[in-house]
Amino acid sequence: MSKPSSLEITHHEDDGLHILHLTGRLDTVTSPRAESQIIEVIEKGDTIIVNLKELVFISSAGLRLILIFMKRTKKKNARMIFCAPGESVLKVFEVSNFLEFLEIAESIEEAVLKMRS
């Protein structure tokens, strides 16, 4: 189980494809650090996959960040795909209308295929 209000972000690049793994909670406490780290990746790459499989909680602060990321990627004609969100995170996306503009994949493999196609 992840500690309360902790978020671990790992990043690796594979042939121009940036993959981010988010583990823990994306909330008011963790979002400032997440913002600077992920914005840095968006500035560097054009194809970004965010793996949400280990993200156990997302608050309004986390949603705000995702909205900002999507706007940044759109502005620079980049692409960001979110993959494997858990049931609770997916529910938050659903009630907050985020599914209207987010690109979601069920797994990293599916997200990579989408990016490569």
Add this chain to the structure above:
Amino acid sequence: MTVTTEGDGISKERALRGLFCAGLVDVILTTTAFLLSNSSVLLADFLKTTIELIAITLSWVAIRRINRGGGKTYEYGLGKLENISSLGVALVMLLSFLIITANSVRNILVPGHIEGVGLWVSIVAQIIYLGINGSLYFKNRRLLKLSPSPLMDSQTRLFMTRFVGNAFILLSLGLSMAFSAHKWSSYIDPTASLIIAFSILSATLGIFSSSVCDLLDRTLEEERQVMILGELARHFHDYEELHGIRSRRSGAQVYVEIFLEFDPEKKVGEVQAVIDKLRRSIEEKIQGSKVTIAMTTEGVS
């Protein structure tokens, strides 16, 4: 709209003026009854009706001030006057609780039978009020069943509380007088007044917590913040960037500031239409909210 707000305020002021007149009559009756007897229950009844009159007077004054506006000095914070008034009432209620409790404890330690003309004054008044409050309670309950609304619900509860209060005092006085030949009956009056004291204390704690919470500017509830983001998501393609959101709750008001960047190629009229649409949709979703959407190209903390 401003017109609606003023209309509500004026009708509220009129209603409070009517309540003030009715409360004044009530206080005159309970004061007479209390002064002409040695009953703890009648002391509690006198303090309870006095508190009600103070609360009505303060609300009336606050509403009058709000309706007349705060001038340039208090243009943003006059709504809090209602909360400050409530805190003042809560302090008086706390004082009343202490007075009634001290008097009841004294009468339990040194018991004595209640007597005096005041008892009969109160009994007549309680019977009259029991009839008025009872008929208003049943009338409101009937109306509530026909057309349920929060206002009708609160009115029904108000008259039920008063009806039960009148019945309680009448029962207490009746029992004390009917069994005055028995020694134990001298404990009925102080015990009943202790029950009234604790009901006042319970109401005091409720007013304290709600007024203090409303006086302090609070972070907007998570559910409401998600609602704001939901609306921004629904209009995702209408703006270029989200630079920040500031939101807070002050009393019953919710203030939301959203900082957005728009496509510089867009005409001012188009941007204004998006701003108006977004503002309206958030204000419709969050009751009592005032939404400001500012155009910016820089991040806002």
